[in-house]
Amino acid sequence: MVENAASATGPSIATRIGKLDLPAPTLMGSGCYGSGEEYAPFVDLAGIGGIVLKSVTRFPRLGNAPPRLVATPSGLLNAIGLQNPGIDAYLENDVAKFAERPCAVIGSVAGFSVDDYAYVTERLAARDEIDAIELNISCPNVGSEGETFACDPGLAEQATRAARRVTAKTLIVKLSPNVTDIAAIARVVEAAGADALAVVNTVRGMAIDVETAKPRLGNTTGGLSGAAIRPIAVLAVWEVARAVKIPIVGQGGIENARDALEFILAGASAVSIGTGNFTDPRAPQTVADGLRSYLAERRIASLRDVVGKANPGFAGVR
């Protein structure tokens, strides 16, 4: 891990997610940041906490037919469909170059069975270039199969347990907002051995072209991200923070420090920026700088002191 020089001179925005010590609480959301090299010309990757890589599956996936994106008011509807080269080719061709990243590199694993999650996690986590694993049990864009794991407590528990068994590295499990009781899912995932929770993945949605009278996405339905879902995501963090004692990575429409603070005050120890990078690639720096200013103005020494501050039921981070 590279220590951020700026954090030594002012308030600390360092945080800890499982066994990962991060100099900044900013992760870049899976599927939104490629492997980081795409954004390297525009932002200093050494100033961010880490990159969550695009999800990889057991077999190659062609992904969904286009169109895959629809811009909606304050949001972005997507249905990419987990396009990726499959774990074999990924390990052979892609992973080695992640060693060059000056920040944490978190692999993302998606699957269609409990065995998939165990198999891909074991192989990916075995690589030194990978600092931690995020378990994507909540992709809404691969038929009903992908998200089933995040919407069924039994399956969420099995997938988490299977991944836990095969790696000692930090295991983050990404939850879906498309459930009735996210706190209940969070509890079973914590009990199954997750080190942290990513809250939340996209909100299911769709858009229809009234001229053609057809859905606008090739996949018919998609996942909504961006500012439009921020209040939904903040509430999910709020509820999860009252239910578990493992750290939460809050995400959903974060573009600046004030957005990030909503999640942190609700109980998130870190945040993830996804769609916000599409508005301005400097968002990670804007968020980090804004967090430092917020703390400095209030003479607060560390970001850890404000985690969960707005949430009286916050269970604390163990």
Add this chain to the structure above:
Amino acid sequence: MPALETSPAIHRTVVSDRREPAPGISVVGLYAPRLAGATRPGQFAMVVPPGGERAATALGIYEAQGDRISLMLVAVGPRTRELATLPLGAQLDLFGPLGNGFDLAALGDEVALVAGGVGLASLLLPARELLARGARVYLFYGARTAGALVDADLFAELGARVYVATDDGTLGWAGYVTDLLRETAMHFSGIAACGPSPMLRAVARVAADLGVRAQLSLEETFACGVGACWGCVVGLSRESAQAPRFPAPAPGETRDYVHARICKEGPVFWAHELRW
């Protein structure tokens, strides 16, 4: 197209001039010395929304000369209206240049450029470079109506022969520009086109019928613009040199194409390699 060695960056630019050649169509000039020097024909830039809260907008770079670039846009939604009404002297942040441009060397010396509406914006730099190296350039330019055909005279002044078509027949050929292209039955060594998807599909058909290879600059909604999100894809033959390096297909996968990113592997593709 061959991958370009470019160094994209974030550029803080200043609005230097603005004109509205037709109602709803704006050309915004920007003082952007480094970007002007780095841009190759067919590349684009992502415009950071001055007011935030919206995804950045991808726009083809229209002119790039000296210390100035310009962007041509149709004010259709909140994002483009915001850009079209920026006052002179306003700051505008862009990142680019992005994408692989046209492979002009592969087009030969008798080149048809086919533009639909503001697709024209991606064809000025190619026209200039082709003419400079002595190629003959024929611009086939279509729009809804005569009033929406902008800057055709600019291409004529550069030395291109200009043929126009309008959907409503108010100027030039009455009907689609691609039908005009077919009807001329001229000989071309190559075709380069930019415009809406239905027009580009028609260009691909006409090019195949004429036995000429065509490079198409695809229009699509981009989210990231830099190849990170895989949101803007098009089917591309597995054999294409531009296809993302995907090894063996998954078990049971019978499709002979892959999904290539328009922003990264494109936006310009050989028409005969597309599977769309």
